[in-house]
Amino acid sequence: MEILEIVEKTARFVASHLKSEYIALFSVLVTIIIYIMNRQSELKFKKYESKRTEYAKLITFLSIAYTSPQKLQPNKEGKLSQEIQKEFYDVGASLMLYASKKLYKEYLFFRDFSSSEHIKLSKYYNQEMVIYIIANIMKQIRKEVGLSIFNQITANESLGFFVNNFATNPVQKNKTHLMNYKLNMLKIELFCMNRAHGVFINWFFYKFIKPIGGIICCIIKYFIFLPPIHILEKIHKKVDNTIPK
Incomplete structure (x- = not known):
């Protein structure tokens, strides 16, 4: 009962002291909040529509891996054809601007898998793995522009x-597990390769250690060495001007 009395007294106090200016201010704040929320929803919808268009380009390009996989094979010089290079550039630029970080990284892995020689040297490499990389890309696209993230497929x-005889075939399902294992091990091997070549150490060195050294050198040069030199030069000029010629 005491709580109800306190609430009642508070409500009466607010009602008795509430002025028309406060009501107008409150309505303005509500209007601003509604406008901001609508604006965010509009921008989100525009991003969604942009993603759909750009992801359609990726799906069209990925069809090459299934219909004409030989086009993704490099020539004797280790390079892809100009047509495929242009396709990679167009799709990659679109994904770099519009895709999520996860999808963009998956596309980069697909690109490296198709063209990089160091990946082919791995014992986990198998040319058939490209179709399973495409599967991961398609699943990610479905998650972002399709249905709910809780309504995913294998x-x-x-x-x-x-792909015929692929969705329900138990042999293909077992093969999928094997290929996913190889894909994961290949990514782990690439991660370890980066660490073995000191990628993280170099990143840390040039990101933090090297700039500190550069800043210290600049401070010593411009705040310790150069000011006395400039002062001495000015004194020398004054002395030269005072000496009669």
């Missing part, structure tokens, strides 16, 4: 719409 189901 890699076999994501490829079943254009």
